[in-house]
Amino acid sequence: MKSFQGSAHNISEPLLGRVARKHLLFDGDHTVVIQKFRWGLGHKALLTTNNDLPKQYVKMPCVYGVSQESLSELHDGDVIKVYPDGNIVRLWEYGSDQNVIFVTDKCNCHCIMCPQPCDSCSTSSFLHENEEILNIISPETNSICFSGGEPTLEPKQLESLLAICKRRFPNACISILTNGIALSNFNNIKRIVEQGNKLLFCVSLHGDVNDVHDKIMGVEGAFAQTMRGLYNLARFKCWIELRFVIMRQNYERLPYYAEFIYRNLTFVSHVAFMGLEYTGEAARNIENIEIDPVEYSTLLRKAILCLHRRGMNVSIYNIPRCLLSRDIWRFSRDSISTWKKTFLDICDSCEEKVNCCGLFKTSVYISPHISPITSSKIDNNRMPN
Amino acid sequence: MESKEVLLVNCVGEYIVISIQEFNALLTNPFAIHSDTFKLLKCKNFFTDYDLELAIEMLATKLRTRKAFLRNFTSLHMVVLTAHCNGRCDYCHASSSDVAKGPLSQNMRPDVADAVVDMIFMSPSQYIKIEFQGGEPLINWEVLVRIVHRTKKINKTANKKLEFVVCTNMTLLDYDKAKFLMKEGIQISTSLDGPKELHDLHRKMRDGSSSYDKFIENLSIVCRVMEAESVSPLLTITRDHLKRLPEVIDEYIRLGFKGIFLRSLNPYGFAREDLAALGYSMEEFIEAYKEGFDYILQKNRNGVHFVEYFATLILSRILTPFSTRFVDLQFPAGAGISGVIYDYDGCVYPSDEARMLARTGDKKFLLGNVIDNSYEEIFEGNKLKSIISMSCAEVMPGCTSCVYQAYCGSDPVRNYVESGDVMGFRPSSDFCKKNMGIIDFLFKYILENNEQVMDIFWSWITGRSLEDVRL
Numbered sequence: 001m002k003s004f005q006g007s008a009h010n011i012s013e014p015l016l017g018r019v020a021r022k023h024l025l026f027d028g029d030h031t032v033v034i035q036k037f038r039w040g041l042g043h044k045a046l047l048t049t050n051n052d053l054p055k056q057y058v059k060m061p062c063v064y065g066v067s068q069e070s071l072s073e074l075h076d077g078d079v080i081k082v083y084p085d086g087n088i089v090r091l092w093e094y095g096s097d098q099n100v101i102f103v104t105d106k107c108n109c110h111c112i113m114c115p116q117p118c119d120s121c122s123t124s125s126f127l128h129e130n131e132e133i134l135n136i137i138s139p140e141t142n143s144i145c146f147s148g149g150e151p152t153l154e155p156k157q158l159e160s161l162l163a164i165c166k167r168r169f170p171n172a173c174i175s176i177l178t179n180g181i182a183l184s185n186f187n188n189i190k191r192i193v194e195q196g197n198k199l200l201f202c203v204s205l206h207g208d209v210n211d212v213h214d215k216i217m218g219v220e221g222a223f224a225q226t227m228r229g230l231y232n233l234a235r236f237k238c239w240i241e242l243r244f245v246i247m248r249q250n251y252e253r254l255p256y257y258a259e260f261i262y263r264n265l266t267f268v269s270h271v272a273f274m275g276l277e278y279t280g281e282a283a284r285n286i287e288n289i290e291i292d293p294v295e296y297s298t299l300l301r302k303a304i305l306c307l308h309r310r311g312m313n314v315s316i317y318n319i320p321r322c323l324l325s326r327d328i329w330r331f332s333r334d335s336i337s338t339w340k341k342t343f344l345d346i347c348d349s350c351e352e353k354v355n356c357c358g359l360f361k362t363s364v365y366i367s368p369h370i371s372p373i374t375s376s377k378i379d380n381n382r383m384p385n
Numbered sequence: 386m387e388s389k390e391v392l393l394v395n396c397v398g399e400y401i402v403i404s405i406q407e408f409n410a411l412l413t414n415p416f417a418i419h420s421d422t423f424k425l426l427k428c429k430n431f432f433t434d435y436d437l438e439l440a441i442e443m444l445a446t447k448l449r450t451r452k453a454f455l456r457n458f459t460s461l462h463m464v465v466l467t468a469h470c471n472g473r474c475d476y477c478h479a480s481s482s483d484v485a486k487g488p489l490s491q492n493m494r495p496d497v498a499d500a501v502v503d504m505i506f507m508s509p510s511q512y513i514k515i516e517f518q519g520g521e522p523l524i525n526w527e528v529l530v531r532i533v534h535r536t537k538k539i540n541k542t543a544n545k546k547l548e549f550v551v552c553t554n555m556t557l558l559d560y561d562k563a564k565f566l567m568k569e570g571i572q573i574s575t576s577l578d579g580p581k582e583l584h585d586l587h588r589k590m591r592d593g594s595s596s597y598d599k600f601i602e603n604l605s606i607v608c609r610v611m612e613a614e615s616v617s618p619l620l621t622i623t624r625d626h627l628k629r630l631p632e633v634i635d636e637y638i639r640l641g642f643k644g645i646f647l648r649s650l651n652p653y654g655f656a657r658e659d660l661a662a663l664g665y666s667m668e669e670f671i672e673a674y675k676e677g678f679d680y681i682l683q684k685n686r687n688g689v690h691f692v693e694y695f696a697t698l699i700l701s702r703i704l705t706p707f708s709t710r711f712v713d714l715q716f717p718a719g720a721g722i723s724g725v726i727y728d729y730d731g732c733v734y735p736s737d738e739a740r741m742l743a744r745t746g747d748k749k750f751l752l753g754n755v756i757d758n759s760y761e762e763i764f765e766g767n768k769l770k771s772i773i774s775m776s777c778a779e780v781m782p783g784c785t786s787c788v789y790q791a792y793c794g795s796d797p798v799r800n801y802v803e804s805g806d807v808m809g810f811r812p813s814s815d816f817c818k819k820n821m822g823i824i825d826f827l828f829k830y831i832l833e834n835n836e837q838v839m840d841i842f843w844s845w846i847t848g849r850s851l852e853d854v855r856l
Contacts, residue, residue: 208428210435224436231446253424260428263399263706264443266450301856305836309843309854310705327856 001089002339004070006047006063008086015061016091016129017044018136019078032074034082035136045082047071063088077138081129092133097143098337101130103151103158109179110218111204113247113282113289115362118149127157134164141168145175152182152192159195166196175200175241181222183229193236200239200269203230208260212250227264234267241270247289251296258306271307273300274335275318278363286365293323294369301325320359321352322373329355336360346372392828397447398702398791399429402832447706451791454710454723457510459764461712461724463737464501464532465518466525467492468729468744472554472596474576475587476621476656476663478737480744481520483591492525493729500755501727502535506543507760514548516574518726518737523557525729533569550574555607556590556599563610573607575600577618577640579626579633587623587663604640613641620645622673623663630677634691638684644692644845647677649819652802653741667815671822678826685841690850697845699827702792705846712736714794714820716784718776721752721769731755733763735772738798750798772797775808783811789824 017034023043031048045061049068063086070088074080077094092099104126105118134144144165151158158176165174176192180203183189193199203226207213210223217223233240242265244250244257254273261271275293276282282289293300300316307314308331316324317335324332334357341358350356350372359366391408394400403411403422410418415432426432430447433440468491470481482491493501505513515536517529533549540547549571566573577600578584584597607616620626620633630647637645649670650656656663665673681693701709712719713736720735727733731754734740739750750772753763763769776795778784784795799816800809811817830838840855847854 209424210427211424221436224439227439227443231442252421256425256428263429263447266706305856308856309840309847311847311849 001091002073002093003090004066004073004088006066006070006086006088008061008063008082008084010059010061011045011063011082011084011086014081014083015045016079016081016132019074019076019080019094021074021076030068030071032071034080047074047082047088079133079137091129092137094138096338098145099143100145100147101133101161102126102148103130103146103161104149104154106153107148107150107179108153108181108219109150109222111281112216112218112249112285113245113276115277115280115282117280125157127154127160130157130161131164134161134168139168142172143175144169144172145177147177150179150182151176152178152188155182155188155191159191162192162195162197162199170197172197173200174198175202177202177204178229179204179217179222180226180229180233181219183232184225186232186235189229189232189236189238193238198239200241201233202241202243202272203233204243204245205230206244206247207250208253208257212253216245216247216249230265230268234265239270240265240268241272242268243272243274245274245276246291246293246296246300247276248291249289251291251299254296254299255302255306258303262307262310262312266312268312270313270315272315272317273303273319274316276363276365277318277360278365279360283364290365292367292369293319294367297323297325301328304328304331318357318360320367320370321356322350322371323367323369332357344370346370348372349374351375392788393426393431394788394791395429395431395444396791397430397444397451397706399431399447400703401425401429401431450706451708453708454715455717457512458722459508459725460510460512461514461516461719462501462505462508463516463518463724463726464498465493465520465727465729465740466498466522466528467520469524470519470521470554471524471556471591472521473589473591474621474655475589475659476623476650476654478651478654478656478741479518479520480654480741484524489524491520491729493528493731495528495531497729497731497756498528498532499535500731502532502539504727504733504755504760504763505536506539506545507764510545512546512548514550517549517551517553519552520729521554521557522551523553523562526557526562530565533571537569548572554588554596554600555603556596558603558607560606560610563607566607567611567615573611573616575616575618576621577637577642578620579629580636583626583629583633586625587621614643616642618642620647622648622650622670624665624669627665627669627673630673631680634677634680634684638689638691643690644694644697645677645681646694647674648695649674649815651738651799653738654744657745657802667818667822670819671826674823675826682838682841685844685851686837688851690844692845695823696827696842699792699824700831700842701846703824703827703831704842711794713796716776716778716790716794717773718795718797720750720772720776720797721764722773725752725764727755731757733758735769736796736798738796738802742798742802749801772807781808781811783817787821789821792824793820 020033020035023033031046033043034045035043047063047066049066049071051065063082075094078090079092081089081091107118174197176199178201205226206216213223214220278286304314314331316332321329336357340361342361343358347353352373389405390402391405392402407418407422430444468482469484469489471484522529551571552574555575578588581597585595588596590596634645650664678693681691684691698709698711710723712724726737726740728740733752734750752768776797778790784790797807801807803814804810840851844851844854
């Protein structure tokens with residue numbers, strides 16, 4: 001999530017609210033208001049580029065000295081949280097389809113490549129804050145993603161958040177990122193699904209056999225539980241996206257995995273093959289899991305071909321085009337969130353840059369094979385037919 | 386396949402090829418085999434080493450999916466509108482009767498037709514396909530119209546998904562009839578045996594005219610009225626066709642048809658009587674099939690989307706997890722439970738072949754008559770039950786242990802004709818020889834795994850163009 005820094009004044013506890021640039025009293029260019037009420041009246045706090053606090057607002061919660069650049073990135077309708085230390089975090093970006101609601105930081109797995117390691121015994125609750133976000137964002141919001149931690153570990157909270165979505169955004173696309181383990185409980189799914197909107201479950205499945213998947217997830221029996229969860233989701237006719245993060249432990253399974261999905265989980269609507277983000281646990285375990293996309297590009301092509309031939313929807317996330325066989329470029333998506341996305345200097349001369357997902361700013365490993373794609377190179381480097 | 390390799394297929398049609406050494410090791414101690422093979426066997430559900438309950442659930446799901454064609458009970462209802470025909474094909478399986486001699490005594494009567502429609506609606510299936518057969522069904526046009534109208538009227542409340550097909554030589558079609566077929570959404574299944582000389586060779590008209598010329602003339606009328614996809618021709622391969630399949634295929638492509646079904650001559654009706662002149666050994670057929678198939682493959686390589694339908698059926702069974710109903714080749718057999726035929730006199734038979742057999746005097750498979758018998762007597766009687774119970778691969782000698790079981794099927798009527806026994810006798814069965822031969826042939830292509838050939842196969846299976854299938 002995007003965050004900015006300024007100096008706090010009169011802020012004793014975190015404040016959450018919606019950004020409004022246009023306000024009777026302030027000019028929007030240098031001062032931004034955090035609204036007090038949903039319907040726009042009053043203000044909770046100010047963010048300003050001024051280095052001194054204007055005298056008339058001495059009693060008002062305020063962050064001053066925010067850079068002009070940071071301030072201009074905030075838009076009306078964004079939801080931000082302001083901390084007593086002057087830190088400003090954007091929890092929701094207006095108009096973006098990359099917003100995520102973090103239901104919990106609890107998780108029941110210990111994935112070796114987890115980019116966001118969580119506290120398995122965390123007791124903090126985000127319910128109140130999440131409810132507030134969902135209540136103040138624009139009613140035209142059309143895409144909401146619930147993640148964690150593992151969001152299904154708090155079924156009650158998830159249910160109440162989904163109930164807000166049903167009421168405020170009946171037509172929005174709601175997705176839930178999950179490892180699917182808790183969904184092996186039929187009643188868990190039933191309650192979640194009953195809340196309304198048609199849901200897309202993005203389920204992690206990193207192998208076609210239990211050994212491979214369980215080892216990656218750090219939980220014995222994870223594969224079996226997730227398989228049961230997937231069958232349950234099919235019973236409720238939910239949309240399902242499978243997510244397979246490619247790493248040292250499972251890259252050899254790619255073609256078999258594709259065939260396995262077609263044979264056993266034909267009902268999924270989408271399969272995504274994902275490159276690693278080397279941060280968090282993935283950075284810690286880099287020696288163990290690291291693999292360059294170049295090493296698996298033939299196998300990935302096989303997996304894509306297998307699913308595509310069979311009429312299934314398939315995508316590639318997080319792998320730059322120069323590391324992929326050219327004939328599977330059309331399956332790669334612009335999957336890296338804008339605030340995390342970066343390019344190398346050499347990428348400037350690449351003809352595919354505009355279509356490329358780019359690289360993770362957050363990653364500690366960058367493939368040495370990144371190289372700009374130019375027309376001449378395309379001809380010399382013909383990919384297999 | 387190299388003789389040093391072993392093909393394994395499980396009950397849901399998933400396959401794997403392993404070396405003979407690995408296979409032997411597998412038999413003695415599965416845990417001793419190479420871990421990659423072990424994983425492969427596990428992901429394909431050949432065995433499990435961690436969660437038996439899940440493995441069973443996965444297999445059950447796949448089996449249920451593959452056998453989904455059983456869910457609906459009888460959906461194909463063939464209605465013989467007449468036994469008369471204006472043609473007299475040398476190989477007529479249905480032993481048709483002449484049209485010139487006196488009144489058409491072998492036309493279906495209106496009261497019988499009404500009883501047939503009422504019986505059809507007794508079927509629990511939500512999908513009803515009515516196929517008009519003959520003789521030449523257009524000879525009894527009034528009853529065809531009557532059945533269509535009655536069916537649609539009843540369906541206003543029954544709300545089933547209806548489909549109609551008329552199996553006709555097209556010689557009696559005219560603009561008005563074609564209009565009616567178009568308006569009512571009736572598809573045409575017809576016959577085309579190749580270019581003129583080859584087509585007219587065995588497809589003879591009783592008045593001595595050329596059946597090919599009339600076919601072409603009326604095809605152009607039909608194509609003016611209906612979409613080209615509404616017409617699909619069927620080829621009957623006689624000895625004279627064996628060496629000339631490429632010519633036949635060219636003719637199909639020339640006329641704009643999208644595919645062909647290369648099927649061998651069946652031993653019924655006139656064809657059975659005249660087997661010496663028309664027939665051939667199964668080995669000869671398989672050779673001809675391979676030649677025709679490879680010719681079609683080459684056409685596809687050259688950019689012509691043209692399908693071989695029998696291969697597509699078998700390939701779908703090998704390569705997909707889905708259910709493929711084919712009444713002539715499924716386990717349990719489609720007899721009565723998937724398809725049924727009502728003869729012109731109201732007699733009900735479990736398959737077209739059973740009715741053809743009855744025409745030649747053997748009424749062994751007669752299930753009853755729509756006028757005299759109830760739905761329950763016909764469809765829930767012991768006769769049909771015993772036919773079906775003897776058509777399950779799991780209990781059929783030879784099929785129980787066959788590696789191709791999941792891809793094959795049984796035809797009890799055919800078994801009876803071939804061996805005098807409904808269960809059949811595999812070692813001398815032409816039916817078995819043919820299916821084994823063709824599945825062997827197709828498996829070679831699958832295991833070769835040439836990317837272009839597999840792209841073509843998938844374009845056939847999924848009904849998409851080659852461009853849509855490949856990378």
